[in-house]
Amino acid sequence: MSKKYFENVIGQDDAKEKLGFWLQAYEKTGIFPNTLLVASKGQGKTHMAEVIGKALQKRKDKPFYPIDAVSVNSVGQLFDDILLKVYDEDATLFFDECHEFKPKVMTQFLTILSNNKNKKNRVTYEGIEVLIDFSKLTFMFATTEPQRLIDPFKDRLEQVNLEDYDTGELAKIVRLHLDKEIKVAPTTMKTLSEAIRQNARGAFKVSERVEEYCTIHNKKNFAAKDWASVAKTLHLKPLGLSGNEVKYLSKLNDHGEMRLGVMASRLALTSHAVSKDIEPYLIRMGLIRMDANSHRVITPEGKTYLKALK
């Protein structure tokens, strides 16, 4: 029943069910709950927010404004540059990476989002009373790091988690974004979707590489050997691992188990960067694991991965 809203969203059945339910309610009430999308990088948070934004526009003119949370420097700026500009209009405000809000800004949102029965809030800022009317304004947030949000902030939002894609879904994402005239045999598509980074962005990027290759070579049929050529030319690593991820893996292989801090200094990165940007995907792919003492250990799959690279 929620199909009509999500024709361009592959997978994510649970999220589509929840959001589709609220979209149906919105068609009658004009009110969509304020939501928080949670997922790792490239999983489709912005895409989903845009799809919702579009669906909300069908009922009335309601522009979608994406805002980087990191760009909101103060409560003053939140009011002057954003809320006071839109509060008496219809709009969807999408705050991306909302864990980057300054503490005072996040706290201010507790008042802005505290809902009462009338679906309206009155917020005072520098003596001005601002009416936040949820039949006009919809707030959406996205984060990769929900643990950095304070609980009362999360409590005021309906949380929607995006899930991983299986290789069949990744293939569908490649197909969705790929020029319709380009033909890819199912076996080639399977090879592609197993080799690429296992998230929506990985699939999207592959569709771009395939199009570029087909343009250069003036082709409409993309075969397995074409993919091998793309991967070789662009130095694409299996599973779409980045240079730093491969480096991490080989250092772990050379030194056996390691503490986070030691690994960070070997890679000349901060521990935070390593645990946030490098380890999650390696863990998800089963290439490394943590032992009981939080030491990092390479798995047999990790070793096999490195051997295959040589």
Ligand SMILES: Nc1ncnc2c1ncn2[C@@H]1O[C@H](COP(=O)(O)OP(=O)(O)O)[C@@H](O)[C@H]1O
């Ligand atoms: N469920 C999906 N179905 C089809 N394409 C998707 C889906 N999710 C994301 N994409 C595409 O993948 C790319 C990355 O998604 P994005 O929303 O930017 O990820 P995030 O915001 O979580 O980092 C975008 O080009 C988007 O169009």
Ligand SMILES: [Mg+2]
């Ligand atoms: Mg995004």
